[in-house]
Amino acid sequence: MTVLAIDIGGTKFAAALAEPDGTLRARCEVPVGGDPSAVLHTLLDRFPADAVGAVGIGSAGPLDLGAGTVSPVNIPAWRGFPLVAEVEGRLPGRPVRLAGDAQCMALGEWWRGGTGHDSLLGVVVSTGIGGGLVLDGRPYFGPAGNAGFLGHVVVDPTGDPCGCGATGCLETIASGPSMVRRALARGWAPGSVPPDARALADAARAGDPLALAVFAEAAAALGAVIADAATLLDLRHTVIGGGLAAAADLLLDPIRRTLTARRPATLSPVTVSATALRRDAGLYGAAALAVLPT
Known part of the structure; x- marks a missing residue:
């Protein structure tokens, strides 16, 4: 199953399609600038929905995993932002999992960093x-x-x-x-x-x-x-x-x-x-x- 991986930081958003073995392809990156919600949707528009089987997101925090919301300290416009719901709305029917960006970094290093x-x-x-x-x-x-x-x-x-x-x-x-x-x-x-x-x-x-x-x-x-x-x-x-x-x-x-x-x-x-x-x-x-x- 091909998945969409999204990495949300204070100054840039990055995304890529990933194969089950961890191979990344179709990688892209955009600066946050302006309205971060618009930037998120611009990023999602770069990936055809039929190519995505599931979504994993690492975001700057704090987070509320139960509510699927994020409140990045360095993105004041996103206090309590319903990130999971926003992505689910663009990719209906796909499971979406959220974690902190640093948690994803640690997990990535453990999985693929040797x-x-x-x-x-x-x-x-x-x-x-x-x-x-x-x-x-x-x-x-x-x-x-x-x-x-x-x-x-x-x-x-x-x-x-x-x-x-x-x-x-x-x-x-x-x-x-x-x-x-x-x-x-x-x-x-x-x-x-x-x-x-x-x-x-x-x-x-x-x-x-x-x-x-x-x-x-x-x-x-x-x-x-x-x-x-x-x-x-x-x-x-x-x-x-x-x-x-x-x-x-x-x-x-x-x-x-x-x-x-x-x-x-x-x-x-x-x-x-x-x-x-x-x-x-x-x-x-x-x-x-x-x-x-x-």
Whole structure:
């Protein structure tokens, strides 16, 4: 059965047809821009209904799996958006399964990324920060679908306000936009290039002390939250995905150092790696929702 896999993030929507073995084809991607509901329907229009047997969706959250709704922090227009009903309306009769985008990333890495681990934590570091869990070979979503929502774990109670309404969340320190904002506030000058996370990473690689400091702080915050999650759930493997996985050379070693410093010596070490599936990890996970008996 061919399925439609959809990956919904804060700045882009992606979709692809997927075969039962995980082969992706007819992949497309569109920026969110304007009305995200219109963008969703534009994306669905690219796939003929008779080619789709089922649908798997990974979406930024929070989610309410029972209601089939999403409330992405970085898409304010979608508070309580009935995503499942919207897709079912366009593809009647097709089963539709929903999970968080980071949960899909973790599931995709477990299914097609060659990790060799039955349990892992997936962390998406991009416009926002999300987390997903595979435990003993099965995805763990939680009652409402928000298990692993690491971006909104508070790491600095006196820190910056977060779009979720809390203060000092991990996302205010380690997401791409937050890192850029923090660097600019300290006087970082990107020159003629756009002031985005890619430019900040390039500056760090070139030795810019402000950029290096911001990356070090982000990695320390990520490492602290990963260490706590690993201790709580007895996890031994973490995969980092999302747009900032491209800056793995700047993030992974500092994350590992933080893990070593924070983990009790009597517990098993935690490995940290960048996604093997890169930008398609979430699509593979969304496909797995529809293909596998999860």
